[in-house]
Amino acid sequence: MKSPTKPPIVACPTCGVAVSWTAENRWKPFCSERCKLIDLGQWATEKYRVPAVEREPEEDPPLPQ
Secondary structure: OOOOOOOOEEEOOOOOOEEEOOOOOOOOOOOOHHHHHHHHHHHHOOOOOOOOOOOOOOOOOOOOO
16 A cells, blocks of 8 residues: 655745645645735736846748639
8 A cells, every 4th residue: 555645835926935735725826825925916016027038030931722
């Protein structure tokens, strides 16, 4: 018989508290609703950004005839 495996433990992205990655933890990967809302606020105020490289627009491919 296999012994039950322990759920992974991750650090809350906002405060760093250890969080158990289980189905019962409704705020994962955060430790609480507060930390989740703080993170959302950071994205909303553009303190977090995903870097992007702007490219020249490509020419439209020829239409089939």
